[in-house]
Amino acid sequence: MAGKQTIEETIRRALESQSPEMLKGLFKPSLSWDEMLELRERVSRITIEPQHYSPIFDWLWHPDPLIARAARIFVHFGGDQNLHIEIFTRLAQVVGREMPFVVSYDVGEKEFSVDLPGVPGWGVSHYGRDNPDTDRLLKALERIYANAHPTMIPPYFRT
Numbered sequence: 001m002a003g004k005q006t007i008e009e010t011i012r013r014a015l016e017s018q019s020p021e022m023l024k025g026l027f028k029p030s031l032s033w034d035e036m037l038e039l040r041e042r043v044s045r046i047t048i049e050p051q052h053y054s055p056i057f058d059w060l061w062h063p064d065p066l067i068a069r070a071a072r073i074f075v076h077f078g079g080d081q082n083l084h085i086e087i088f089t090r091l092a093q094v095v096g097r098e099m100p101f102v103v104s105y106d107v108g109e110k111e112f113s114v115d116l117p118g119v120p121g122w123g124v125s126h127y128g129r130d131n132p133d134t135d136r137l138l139k140a141l142e143r144i145y146a147n148a149h150p151t152m153i154p155p156y157f158r159t
Contacts, residue, residue: 043078056083061097
């Protein structure tokens with residue numbers, strides 16, 4: 001944690017000042033699994049203002065690999081569904097850049113898994129499609145998966 005600031009305060013200050021360097025200390029490579037889980041719990045409670053979505057998106061490919069990793073973990077751990085929808089909708093439109101997340105799909109379970117190496121992942125099920133926000137996220141994940149696997153698109157994807 002940076003000084004006496006909480007994780008939440010540090011993230012907010014990094015976003016407000018557009019200083020991604022502040023995130024480096026929060027998401028250092030040496031975090032244990034338990035520390036990752038605690039960090040995920042704390043980050044998942046943060047709501048991000050829409051004006052901060054674009055800088056976060058850009059930081060996913062920051063030239064400093066520690067900042068890119070921090071931004072990826074931050075997005076990955078985020079519990080703000082609007083942030084997820086916005087980021088993954090933008091990622092579905094990305095061409096020619098490394099995808100910052102691994103998006104896989106289990107046809108039998110009708111569920112996406114979104115992963116980062118060494119970081120606890122999360123999933124989204126097609127059974128949650130009745131929820132409008134979940135459906136928007138599913139549409140973005142469908143496009144990302146279809147772009148990565150054009151010969152393996154399930155017939156019910158809306159690509």
